[in-house]
Amino acid sequence: DQQVKQNSPSLSVQEGRISILNCDYTNSMFDYFLWYKKYPAEGPTFLISISSIKDKNEDGRFTVFLNKSAKHLSLHIVPSQPGDSAVYFCAASSAYTSNTGKLIFGQGTTLQVKP
């Protein structure tokens, strides 16, 4: 079963506009969420994270929102830049079910920012 889902395989936005990437999860025991960005032929790069005790975390152009009741999180990129074009992965972990910190990943969303 897919515990972390990114239902949009791709997203295209215009440079300067907002990009919103969505992620849904099914396991209510998840307590930490991360977003990674991945360029072709490179490993994932950590972008931003959020603990389940918060509902928002902001870092520069990137903001992550967490809605626990809906089991939904989103990543907002404002303003979007062509260099943001990459695959974005949502990931989750649970200290309750596993003390290993292993991450459960979504399938990824390919973001294209057009100049």
Next chain:
Amino acid sequence: GAGVSQSPSNKVTEKGKDVELRCDPISGHTALYWYRQSLGQGLEFLIYFQGNSAPDKSGLPSDRFSAERTGGSVSTLTIQRTQQEDSAVYLCASRLRATETQYFGPGTRLLVL
């Protein structure tokens, strides 16, 4: 400082051969993970090391897969008698104790012909 490094970056092998993939984590990171990404899929957890011990091997897909870590640093993932379905990108990540963020290496792209 130096990030996570992996070698080789690419590996092409014939079905039935054994392969070894290497990971050098960030210095001081006691936690080490192996994941793999098959074509068009998300990352799939394989194994977790804390120091030299592997308390979670639940993601290893078959007994052809094994991994070890020595000196609390370098890890090797071995795949015996490779099959075509083993073709994937194998990613290593490390994490500092008591933190949550994992840092990934560039991956090894394995192609089994």
